[in-house]
Amino acid sequence: MAGQRIKRIGSDRTGKASGTTNGLKQTMANYPLIGAHMSIAGGLSNALLRGQELGCRTIQIFTKNNNQWKAKGLTSKEARRFLDHQMETGISPVLGHTGYLINLASPEKDVYSMSRDSMLVELKRAEMLGLPYLVMHPGSHVGSGEGQGIQRVIDSLDWLHDRTRGYEVKILLETTAGQGTSIGYRFEHLAQIIEGTEESQRLGVCLDTCHIFAAGYDIRTRRAYDATFVGFEKVVGLSRLMAIHANDSMKPLASHVDRHQHIGQGEIGLEAFRLLMKDERWNHVPKILETPKEGGNEKDIQNLHVLRTLLKGRPGSRRCESSLTGIRNF
Numbered sequence: 174m175a176g177q178r179i180k181r182i183g184s185d186r187t188g189k190a191s192g193t194t195n196g197l198k199q200t201m202a203n204y205p206l207i208g209a210h211m212s213i214a215g216g217l218s219n220a221l222l223r224g225q226e227l228g229c230r231t232i233q234i235f236t237k238n239n240n241q242w243k244a245k246g247l248t249s250k251e252a253r254r255f256l257d258h259q260m261e262t263g264i265s266p267v268l269g270h271t272g273y274l275i276n277l278a279s280p281e282k283d284v285y286s287m288s289r290d291s292m293l294v295e296l297k298r299a300e301m302l303g304l305p306y307l308v309m310h311p312g313s314h315v316g317s318g319e320g321q322g323i324q325r326v327i328d329s330l331d332w333l334h335d336r337t338r339g340y341e342v343k344i345l346l347e348t349t350a351g352q353g354t355s356i357g358y359r360f361e362h363l364a365q366i367i368e369g370t371e372e373s374q375r376l377g378v379c380l381d382t383c384h385i386f387a388a389g390y391d392i393r394t395r396r397a398y399d400a401t402f403v404g405f406e407k408v409v410g411l412s413r414l415m416a417i418h419a420n421d422s423m424k425p426l427a428s429h430v431d432r433h434q435h436i437g438q439g440e441i442g443l444e445a446f447r448l449l450m451k452d453e454r455w456n457h458v459p460k461i462l463e464t465p466k467e468g469g470n471e472k473d474i475q476n477l478h479v480l481r482t483l484l485k486g487r488p489g490s491r492r493c494e495s496s497l498t499g500i501r502n503f
């Protein structure tokens with residue numbers, strides 16, 4: 174059953190309605206396209222129920238245990254159940270995020286080959302679940318140099334695309350903080366990978382606000398925000414931006430340290446997220462929280478509330494400030 178796509182009714186997998194036959198709940202259509210990474214504990218479809226409980230319009234999941242190379246094969250029954258739950262909850266799109274062991278830039282032969290195999294499994298699972306996007310960190314060159322690391326990623330993407338002919342799921346390269354020897358902390362790295370890959374139309378980018386900030390791209394003021402996205406447009410192209418991870422940062426600008434913080438509670442601050450939420454260019458781009466869970470749903474609910482409030486009012490205005498009281502208690 175590997176890689177077999179189960180037919181869905183109505184909307185396409187990116188969440189855009191396909192005419193009047195859209196089977197997903199129409200009431201969701203007016204909500205901002207925000208959500209959070211959800212646990213798949215107890216089964217993949219549970220993530221959708223958890224997302225519904227929190228009021229997510231979109232969610233992100235790991236398609237398998239994120240700390241293991243292998244996974245038990247996904248059955249068509251499980252995939253069907255997932256799609257049924259998706260239809261019931263109206264949550265769309267659902268993004269996949271690859272496991273943490275995968276490193277397509279690794280100079281170590283074993284890691285490199287296991288990474289390719291594991292990525293192939295992830296793509297098959299994502300395709301069966303009808304996910305439009307699978308978010309992947311480009312990887313770490315482990316001292317072999319950025320150029321070589323980038324080339325290994327390009328070779329791997331060609332290898333993967335060759336083996337997944339006809340798949341609709343797109344791999345999204347995630348921006349990174351540049352911690353250790355990881356690549357992807359410059360927009361140029363992503364552009365090089367995209368340009369070097371034969372079937373580049375099957376690739377997109379996921380921009381993580383915490384990661385780009387830690388990498389040195391400022392977004393804290395209107396001016397800085399605009400400059401960062403002008404840079405992104407020039408180097409990568411805005412049409413490649415298919416997902417956003419909305420995370421504040423515990424660490425300062427250009428620290429190259431990846432530590433996520435609650436929205437408005439870190440070094441980035443509320444203004445950047447107000448600009449992001451009000452930027453109409455991203456209305457149809459899913460914005461996913463990966464902020465600390467701290468053991469329950471409460472933090473996700475609060476962070477989602479902050480994002481919604483920013484969309485309504487301007488920080489500094491009385492209306493907005495009053496509805497944001499309490500967020501300092503995160």
Ligand SMILES: [Zn+2]
Pocket residue numbers: 270308310347
């Ligand atoms: Zn990530």
Ligand SMILES: [Zn+2]
Pocket residue numbers: 347381418463
């Ligand atoms: Zn992220």
